[in-house]
Amino acid sequence: MIRSLRNLTRLLRVAHILARHGALQPLANALEAAGGRSTFLDIAKLLFGRGIGTGRPGERLAAALVELGPAFIKLGQMLSTRTDLLGAQFAADLSTLQDRLPPFSSSIARATIEAELGRPIGTLFASFDDRPISAASIAQVHFAVLPPATAADAPGEEPAVSGEVAVKILRPGIERAFRRDVDLLRWVADLVERTQPRLRRFRPVEAIESFARQVEFEMDLRLEAAAADELAHNFADDPTYRVPRVDWTRSARRVLTQERLTGIRMDDRAALIAAGHDIDQVLTRAAAIFFKQAFRDGFFHGDQHPGNMVVDEEGRIGAVDFGIMGRLDKPTRIYLADMLLGLLERDYRRLAAIHINAGIVPETESRDMLAQALRAIAEPVFGRPLNEISFARLLGQLFQLAETFDMQVPPHLLLLQKNMLMAEGVSRQLNPDLNIWTLAQPLIEDWMRENRGPEARAAEAVESGIALFRRLPRLLQALEQAANRLAQEKPPRPLAPLGTPWWVWAALALALGIALFH
Known part of the structure; x- marks a missing residue:
């Protein structure tokens, strides 16, 4: 009450x-x-x-x-x-x-750093800029310089973070404020789910719980540090992409210290040209990075707006702010690849089957009606010049079929679509005559061959067979136990080689054949 x-x-x-x-x-x-x-x-x-x-x-x-x-x-x-x-x-x-929100005072920022790291700020940094460079809803960022001793790396070890760094500090009292508002949103979501039957398909309670988990993630800067570290590991051998290294000794739950990235904002065409960068090369690299994150790794930066991306002097694309990250499991990535292929071939019946087989649309829905709706959305798009086609908006229009066909769209797929919109926006600012997704098309085609071609299906069959062989001892033991229980109730049949009923071996051979040759 x-x-x-x-x-x-x-x-x-x-x-x-x-x-x-x-x-x-x-x-x-x-x-x-x-x-x-x-x-x-x-x-x-x-x-x-x-x-x-x-x-x-x-x-x-x-x-x-x-x-x-x-x-x-x-x-x-x-x-x-x-x-x-x-x-x-x-x-x-x-x-x-x-x-963006008004910044909190530098004295609070300094006190938070000292309380979290347990050391005076003068020993942590050679200098600390009291003017925040950004102030957002959860945290604000200050620049600082590490003491010279930090630059001395031990032989054989990975170089430590040195020189200029960016220090992210949580807002005071932010956890309490979020708990209060998230409790309100949970209360409203529960009310909506109980009183609005037609809105239950949007799963408001589940959506708010997902939101609450995301906020909790963002308010523990150790988790953001781990996300940055994982992304850096994925691109360790890629000279076109930079993720700032984490200074773990100066990071905690409410403080995150990373090396400072410098460069030109991703959407500043004039500055990029003035610095001698090839715009099409920048876009090609951006498209490849997006593909590798979404398809190759299934782990992508979830907030890739231009303010979070820069191009450095060497033409490398750098990213900051890893509070929002997205993950796509293998089935979702395969669904995306199949859907893209279906769209490019304008095979709408196949596209409808893809949605149903992936569980995005219930099996009870009409494939013919879904194929007709997909055709109505896609055909007007394909009638335009290639540079005017927005695959992100096309994906968004597909998701708008949710009410008609009771679609269940995974949240991370929606996050990916949002990032695709951002990427297309930047691309059109830099080169309006280019469609960024055509740059990634060869990579996507290679990925689809590797993961959806005959070789991939054969590899899946072999893996299934190997997995079955690994489970074979336990399967035999379970079947033997079941046979023994039956034998106690009824005398065993004479056809029982090696003490095991014949039907056990027949069932095992059938299961193995299905796994290997399906």
């Missing part, structure tokens, strides 16, 4: 801020478009008015979320991936949400 009253009071304040920015009505419209209706929103409009606001509906909602604070800013970033829920334009407007 107390929790409900607390959250209802907080929800009324949220509604008041939404109304002031003219975001209540757009939110109600989006809810109705998704198949739901909120009595609370109707009451809020009567209490606070609809509001007018300026800009498109998504822009008005973004402004309201900034005022509501850190948790709602992060929620807006998550919603910007949900084209299936909000529509393309609304989601695109939310994707421009600026995660």
